[in-house]
Amino acid sequence: MRIFTFMRPLYMIKYFDMAAASDKTDAEFIATLSQILTSSQLMSVLIRKIFTHLYNYLPFLTSFVAYKDHFGRPRTISIDSSDAILPSSQFAIDSLVNNLNSVTDYFEPAKTMFRGTFAVHPIKWEDRNLGLVGLKFKDGVPKKTKLYLTMLANMLASRIFFSNRLESEKDQRELIRSMDSLTDRSSPHSKDYMAKVLDLAGAKLNAPIGMIFNFDLNSQFTKFVFNETAKIVWDNYDNLRNQVTYALQECLESDEIVLKEVSGSGIVVADYRLESIVALPLKTSALEYAGLLVFVGKEPLTPEHLEIVKTCATFLDTCIIRYKKEDLLGRRLNKYFGRDILGHLIKNQEWLNPRKESVSILSADLAGSTDFANSEPDAMVVFNHINEYLTTIARVVREDFKGTLDKYIGDEVMALFGAPIKDRNSVSRCLDCGLEILRAVERLKKKHEKQGKIGLEVKVTINVAPVIVGELGSWETQLDYTAIGDGVNQTFRIAEYGLCRKVIVHENVYQCLKDSKYKFELLDSVAVRGIKNKINIYTCLGVK
Structure with a gap:
């Protein structure tokens, strides 16, 4: 328990003056009492000293202080002149403590009630009832009991009130430190x-x-x-x-x-x-x-x-x-990014700001979906079937290879690597993702064919180019994280030359990875609208 020291309250001086004017003995009593109450003592030690001092003026059988701590919980300190509280006295004290709020002024309960005579005074601070102080006598209540209990109750009120306030502040500080330490973990x-x-x-x-x-x-x-x-x-x-x-x-x-x-x-x-x-x-x-x-x-x-x-x-x-x-x-943002990237972006939202960046771009276009849609009369069956393929592709992009799912264009998926989080290995990661998409779609196709359903295939195209990335759209309705620029346009134009179950890469990708672990084969030199010279496109045959 914390130990406190207090300044002497003004009303101590008031009672000291009142006692000094009436009786020298009373003045001595309150002066000593004041010294005890303003000392740095634990409450239990302090109360024992108070009643030891009080016994010299009012010989009692039993004394007690019952007060509420800073959380309103009753605390009782009982002291017998023989240091042994009799059961009858303890019962009387417990009865009074259980009814703290019912005691509003000094009173003397009936003698027959407690096998002795009690004198009890409430301990109040302003309008708040903080507790009780009481004495039990064998035959009757001495003449100055009310005066001494009134002085004692008022002095205890100051000590209890400020002790409780400091304890409450201490609890608040401890709580703040505990919550601050949680932030670190x-x-x-x-x-x-x-x-x-x-x-x-x-x-x-x-x-x-x-x-x-x-x-x-x-x-x-x-x-x-x-x-x-x-x-x-x-x-x-x-x-x-x-x-x-x-x-x-x-x-x-x-x-x-x-x-x-x-x-x-x-x-x-x-x-x-x-x-x-x-x-x-x-x-x-x-x-x-x-x-x-x-x-x-x-x-x-x-x-x-x-x-x-x-x-x-x-x-x-x-x-x-x-x-x-x-x-x-x-x-x-959840529709664009996997869990890992999403966590980083929430902590670093400035990464979503528009900027120019060299980004790897992936296009995965389902083949056979149009014929399937034309042949299947049930629209729900069509959408569920195609969505299963698109979900498979999206999972590979977002969860397996930490890519950014840009958008769906009909039955085509566009994804980005290296944005919004920069990655110097984005080209190889994008290519690995493309190869895994081929394998994942092939597995799903075989599964559907075993079930008697029509299997779809996919054409994957990859490019790497400088583009502008960021959130684009309407602040009022919808924003999409995307990339714009000539590099995006070229990706979709060379996708027109794509082959089922193949990953087609732009010349830029080949130049980045030609000396790496991947095997490439020149597919064609194609004319792309907006570009004077033809562009070489390659097929990735996998890993060497």
Whole structure:
């Protein structure tokens, strides 16, 4: 436990002056009490010293201080004049502690109730009830008991209040350090990271269930991030789900933090009982909603808990907005890039900016699809059949060879290598991809032919040329990552000379790889519109 030192509160001087004016003994009492309370002591040690001092003025049988810590949890320190609390005294103390909020002023419970006479005074800070201080006497309450307990209660209020505040600040700092350390180990904008933040804050709050919700314009809530405990209990406890939903609706309507007790006798999960729910709107700096944060705790949550919740929220709201933007970008780019490239692009979005680059261009054109479409009356069968081939080609491009799937032009696929991520081996990777496409389509063709279906074939053409790459289209409707330039045009023009089950390469590709592992054979010299001289095109026969 942390040890604290405090300045003497003003009301200590007030009580000191009041006591000095009335009785020298009282002045000595409060002066010594002030010294004890402003010392750097653990609370248990400090309380024992206080009551040892008080016993010189008010001989008691039993004394106790019951107070709420910074999370509102009751803490009780009981001291007997013989250092042995009798069961009857302990029962009386427990009864009072269990009803902390019911004690609003100094009072003396009936003697017959506790087999002795108690004097009890609330410990208050402004309008907040922090706890109780009490004494038990054998026969009756001494004359100055109320005066001494009033002074003691007011001084303890200062010590407890500032101790709790510093402990709360300490917990917040520890939580921030813990969340900062998470950033070093995982992506700070991933759902896994946010779930870990929920666990860290939940440990401080004694709240095992942490959840973040999305909501739409109709105030329909959807799960966004749940920690593991929330995932387990959410679908299995209707009462919990209903009460959390009510808290979410109230939070959304009020636009404020909502703190609620679990209705009824609580909700029992595993071996513990859930007692409280706190819901908080998550917002950006522009006051836009990022989501709703919810914790469900094992004990009643207090205003002090809310500081931990707010600290957690300041981390999460930015994470959620960033996550949603990245998720939106990821869904838009997912049709072009495989998982590996997509992860790099989300972290380095500037790579998507338009630029001139030497890029390897691949065209894969299905052969036989037009005849099949003309002969098959069922349009669904036609599209499903062709889509199976296109999916196979796309998988080879995106997943197997980390290429960029540019576009579909009817039953033709265009892909890029070396953009948006630069790669000095893009030409050979593009050629390897083309050869694998031939093999993959051949396997699929044989499979279909065994099933009695029409098999399709593919013609692959490859070029490498300087082009402009970037996102092209309408910001309002659709953007496509693509390449434009004469190199793209030449690729499609020499594709007209392509052969089924062959990879045809441009002169540029041959010049780059003629001394490498690949075998090439000159196919033809062809005239290409826009180019004065004929272009040599080659067939790649595979690897030497």
